[in-house]
Amino acid sequence: MQTTYPRFSVSAVSRLAPTLLTIFALAAGAATLSASAQTPPPNSSPAPALSGDAERDQRFARWISDFSNSARAAGISEATLQSAFDNIRFIPRVVELDSAQPEFTRAVWDYLDSAVSAQRIVRGQDMLLQARPAVDAAAARYGVPAETLAAIWGMESNYGSNTGDIPTIDALATLAFEGRREAWARTQLLAALKILQNRDVERAQLVGSWAGAMGQTQFLPTNFLAYAVDADGDGRRDIWGSLPDVMASTANFLAKAGWQAGQPWGLEVRLPPGFDYALADAEVRRPASAWTDLGVKSMDGAPLPALADSAILLPAGARGPAFLVGPNFRTVLRYNNSTSYALAIGLLAQGLAGGPAVQAAWPRDLQPLSRSQLLALQTALNSRGFDSGTPDGTMGPATRRGIRLYQRSVGLPADGYPTLELLQRMQ
Structure with a gap:
């Protein structure tokens, strides 16, 4: 019913x-x-x-x-x-979804299996052919590769086929009223009202996800106001139905967020024997030439691209694949602050361009820690003097540093990666 x-x-x-x-x-x-x-009579029953x-x-x-x-x-x-x-x-369902805190986290390899599947690559290549005029125009104007724009399009709405159908005004009003993220939701709701007032879209068409993200590449209202572009010249910024507007708006966002034209997002690399895994940290940034001097190599032996401020990424710890990522990888994080998401965009764009998939094996035998297990690990680290910040069941820089300090103290590779074996060892 x-x-x-x-x-x-x-x-x-x-x-x-x-x-x-x-x-x-x-x-x-x-x-x-x-x-x-x-007004009830004196002898009537109370309402x-x-x-x-x-x-x-x-x-x-x-x-x-x-x-x-x-x-x-x-x-x-x-x-x-x-x-x-x-x-x-x-909308009660919006509150339910916002309050949901999944106990079990998803392994990066499981996420990439879906996000960068062969089916998504094949469909994306076909959709890219159909959308070539709009995508190429945006790529030329803003310096963002067509494949990167198509990858975001594919990740956010399955190439425009699933943009969400929840009224944005209703969703944001519900979130603001509920109060858990009131200040954020009020800001987004006011931005949505400005979109209506600007006549970019009618109320009935202002729809998207339960969290207020809208259109084929899922802009929040504040990002729409800041970055949306009327590329087709019809007087409206339409990220729901106009592919030129969708692609130009997405490319404009990335360009304004710091995308560096002509540079790759990164690439898979081989680390040398005896590599200090503590160097695999987002905050440890060096020119690609410095990584070459340490013995880091591309998978095919070609010289590393001339990336400035590049870092080594180990999304599954020392046992998994390694990547050298540059400034454009961090730009994608501005779109969605998730390492798995940014890696998926880079690899999907690579696949759409006919490039290779990840070559090193993922450690699929490792079981990701649940939120409660990670909370227990953080508590154990703190109790032993390895500061991991306030225990909250969420992986962050402080927890990674605490894990590295403990790993180093017991002679383990200091990759900062949480595992069940590590938790059991500490318990």
Whole structure:
């Protein structure tokens, strides 16, 4: 059975705030009240208490009214507010998804198996042929390779086939009202209202993911305002239906984020025997020539590309493949701050261009730590004096440093990679 949610008019909420209790009693299924029945006679039974959903909807309506006042002060017109909020609805599923903290993490090789599958590469090559005029125009204008743009297109929406269907205004209002990320969601919601006010898209077409990302390459509203481009010249920035706008907007984002034209994202490399794995750190950056001097080589023996500020990446620790990554890899992290994501974009772009897949074997026998196991590892590290920051079950630079310090103390390769064996050893 399809569940429907009450819709609220911001203008009505503003005018009828004193009678919200009556309105939401009706929404909860109370009998229709006549004008005389709105004030019960002395001997009548008290009005039934509001249900949990009705009470929440009442608070949501008040929140929308209050936010509308802030939006007016920020320059949002009454017409835009009515368009955005006259049929606003609270979406419980958005809160559920936002609150979900998966206990088990996904191994990088499992992620890449899906993200850079042979099927996605073949489909991407076909879609790239179909979209060539738009992609090539954006690549030439902004200096970002066509294959990189196509890789982001493929990762974010499966080449435009899955852009999301949740109303962006409703999703962001729900997140802001719920409060876990209120400040962030309020900023994004105000940006979404500005998009409506600019007439780039109509309310019905302003849809995307549950978290507010929109269009074929999933821009947040603030990024849309900052980077979206009207490349087809129709007066609107349409990242939902116009491929020229989609590709130009994505390329503009990367260019403004620091993409360096003519440089690769990175490449798979071989590390020499006795390599100091503590050097495999995002903060240890050197020219490619310095890595060559240490014995780092490309997989085919060709000279390393002239990457400045390059780093060694070991996404699966010392037993897995190694990559030399440069400034453009870090630029992709600006799009999505996930090492696995940035690596997937680089490898997918490489595959779309006919390049090789990862050649070294992944350590598929290793089991990624769950959040609770990583929390236990962080706690154990701290208790032994290897500072890993505040235990939170999330891998970060502090935890990696703590692991390296412990590994070094017991004569293990200091790759900073958390494993079940490491946890058991510490316990």
